Amino acid sequence: MVVKKPGGLAGIEAGQTMISTVGKQGMGLTYRGYSIHDLASYGTFEETAYLLIYGKLPDEEQLANYKLKLAVSRQLPDPLAKLLELLPAASHPMEVLQTGCSALGTLEPETSTRTAADIADRLIALMGPMLLYWYHFHQSGARIQTQTNDDSIAGHFLHLLHGSPADELAVKVFDVSLILYAEHEFNASTFAARVTASTMSNYYSCIITGIGTLRGNLHGGANEAVMALISAFETPDDAEVGIMRMLADKKLIMGFGHRVYTVSDPRSDIIKNGSQKLSLWAADSQLYSISERVEQVMRREKSLFPNLDFYSATAYHFMDIPTSLFTPLFVLARTAGWTAHIIEQRSNNRLIRPIATYIGPDSLTWPTIDKRR
Ligand SMILES: CC(=O)SCCNC(=O)CCNC(=O)[C@H](O)C(C)(C)COP(=O)(O)OP(=O)(O)OC[C@H]1O[C@@H](n2cnc3c(N)ncnc32)[C@H](O)[C@@H]1OP(=O)(O)O
Numbered sequence: 001m002v003v004k005k006p007g008g009l010a011g012i013e014a015g016q017t018m019i020s021t022v023g024k025q026g027m028g029l030t031y032r033g034y035s036i037h038d039l040a041s042y043g044t045f046e047e048t049a050y051l052l053i054y055g056k057l058p059d060e061e062q063l064a065n066y067k068l069k070l071a072v073s074r075q076l077p078d079p080l081a082k083l084l085e086l087l088p089a090a091s092h093p094m095e096v097l098q099t100g101c102s103a104l105g106t107l108e109p110e111t112s113t114r115t116a117a118d119i120a121d122r123l124i125a126l127m128g129p130m131l132l133y134w135y136h137f138h139q140s141g142a143r144i145q146t147q148t149n150d151d152s153i154a155g156h157f158l159h160l161l162h163g164s165p166a167d168e169l170a171v172k173v174f175d176v177s178l179i180l181y182a183e184h185e186f187n188a189s190t191f192a193a194r195v196t197a198s199t200m201s202n203y204y205s206c207i208i209t210g211i212g213t214l215r216g217n218l219h220g221g222a223n224e225a226v227m228a229l230i231s232a233f234e235t236p237d238d239a240e241v242g243i244m245r246m247l248a249d250k251k252l253i254m255g256f257g258h259r260v261y262t263v264s265d266p267r268s269d270i271i272k273n274g275s276q277k278l279s280l281w282a283a284d285s286q287l288y289s290i291s292e293r294v295e296q297v298m299r300r301e302k303s304l305f306p307n308l309d310f311y312s313a314t315a316y317h318f319m320d321i322p323t324s325l326f327t328p329l330f331v332l333a334r335t336a337g338w339t340a341h342i343i344e345q346r347s348n349n350r351l352i353r354p355i356a357t358y359i360g361p362d363s364l365t366w367p368t369i370d371k372r373r
């Protein structure tokens with residue numbers, strides 16, 4: 001039997017969805033019928049999360065109530081704060097989030113009155129506080145207060161991280177990044193969350209599955225890997241030499257390529273624009289120029305385009321967000337998309353269980369234990 005290169009389910013239609021479209025004409029993206037360009041230009045992350053979770057854009061009153069619901073959900077339960085203190089300082093932040101979500105599942109379990117949508121709102125509000133409570137406690141011993149007067153998730157996160165209200169531009173670009181990261185059809189982490197949902201498991205388990213799948217470098221982990229890559233170069237010329245060498249060695253360049261988009265990732269130009277503005281604001285033109293050179297070389301040599309993770313890395317870096325928190329921010333945003341898919345899966349469920357072609361040995365004779373070397 002010939003061992004084939006795995007197909008990775010590429011191009012396989014694995015179900016229907018009413019939540020988003022990815023890759024129409026190789027480059028389009030819509031959430032519930034709205035283009036990503038309109039969402040990023042006119043919307044906020046809170047409106048986007050509401051749209052994904054509740055199926056339609058909120059009116060003024062609904063949005064005000066939703067923001068209030070998120071704001072009061074920022075408070076960490078005491079046992080969760082204590083648990084975050086007990087975790088090692090060297091924990092992987094994605095495991096901190098998985099642990100925090102598991103713990104919240106024991107403290108505030110899913111019930112008929114505490115629905116998946118309610119827990120999603122709680123988690124969207126609490127992911128940042130969980131992460132930053134753990135982060136500050138282990139960096140400096142500080143037990144931060146997680147309530148602030150900030151009106152948005154973006155402003156609140158940056159305020160908790162830096163200890164003072166954030167600059168308007170940083171809040172705007174951060175908010176846009178959360179919109180861009182919020183949803184993406186049957187990507188690996190969403191699909192994994194749907195598989196968990198299809199077994200009739202509980203909501204928290206689906207989210208924890210999503211976090212574990214997002215962590216890898218071929219998916220959400222790429223934004224951190226991009227930062228490691230580009231920060232190793234001192235100038236754009238260094239970057240060109242380094243990328244050419246990596247390509248000659250057949251190495252993957254993180255933040256490029258995509259399973260579904262063939263022409264471009266429509267989110268990339270949006271976040272690139274934010275990254276450029278922030279590079280001027282942070283007076284760090286060198287790193288931005290390095291990124292642009294990497295993009296040019298990848299287009300010239302491989303006809304590959306940057307995906308969302310590429311310029312998100314520099315955008316977050318210019319906001320002074322530590323690299324190890326980049327992928328957890330993807331979790332915060334994608335919780336909205338995962339939730340929409342978990343609810344959709346549950347509404348018309350059938351166990352997701354494909355089959356495999358067996359290519360292993362056959363008809364073996366049972367060896368006694370002394371004959372197994
Ligand atoms: C938000 C997100 O999750 S977006 C994705 C984030 N991930 C990354 O940025 C990691 C880097 N990119 C990749 O590894 C891939 O492009 C993926 C995982 C995104 C998509 O993978 P696939 O659809 O399986 O692409 P596939 O491996 O078939 O690529 C086709 C060819 O392009 C090459 N290629 C694809 N991406 C890259 C890359 N980033 N760097 C170098 N070469 C690449 C592959 O090596 C392959 O070459 P080959 O035909 O000579 O073997």
Ligand SMILES: O=C([O-])CC(=O)C(=O)O
Nearest residue numbers: 183184186187188259260
């Ligand atoms: O769709 C994918 O495969 C990966 C991706 O871009 C995302 O999840 O945002």
